[in-house]
Amino acid sequence: MPPIASPGAAAAVAPRLPFLQLDVFAAAPGLGNPLGVVLGAEALDGAAMQALAAWLNLSETSFVLPPTQPGADYRLRIFTPRQELPFAGHPSVGTAHAVLEHGLVRPHKGRLVQECGAGLLPLRVEGEGAGRRVHVRAPRGRTLDARAEAVLASLGAVALGPLPAALIDNGPRWWCVELADEASVRGLGPDLEAMAAANRSDGSVGVAVFARCPGAPHALVVRAFVPADGIPEDPVTGSANAAIAAWLQARHALPAPRFTSSQGRELGRDGVVEIAVDEEGEVWIGGQTQTVVEGTLAW
Incomplete structure (x- = not known):
């Protein structure tokens, strides 16, 4: 019988990397969207990053790398359990919080610049620690020519809004x-298999439903479904909120230049996304981040 290889042999050569699990868009731990952040990820290639993101099974995991473009403070790559994304909101906000907490970067006049697949994105930083607020300027949203019948059918018999x-x-x-x-948003129960098929057919990452909330502390309520990536519902979603704001801006239908959205209560969370549209029509999204787990990772 051949000797059995020690399970520690492979682990012994695995790089030990700083790892954090954060709660993004949350005023306290447990209210927002979890994010895995791997610092100093130069030793990992894209395949290793994707494998780790699939194993962690969080909606996204980000990997911090040295910048490659002038003007950037750091670079990050963002992975869902199934694919890499050029941009995502809660990884951008959460990763900025992580690199600031670990002293890897310092803001210049309250600003940072993030390098990601979508290019160089500015961030605003206010405050310190758990009360720190980070806002990222999302890539400009473009309206694509696509048919909505399959997506709308996956929502079932639900009352639509005017847009x-x-x-x-x-x-x-x-x-x-x-x-x-x-009430229509909070009570929605979509056909996730049909939605996933619709997403795969047109290359969309998911479906973000929203409604106005007159008289509430939040201007919008949002839910985001990503079934084609194995995420039935994402708790709190920066890029989806930014896309909604871009669409409202294009239709001259923003509730205000600055407002908040509520997301995640259907999953036992209570996320708050802060949204602003500046004078140039650029959408900024952000909020608070809580550090929940810190340690080292071998992969």
């Missing part, structure tokens, strides 16, 4: 669908 459904590309491609009211 037509639109496919918005701001790095990932989100279907943005307005529903009639907050």
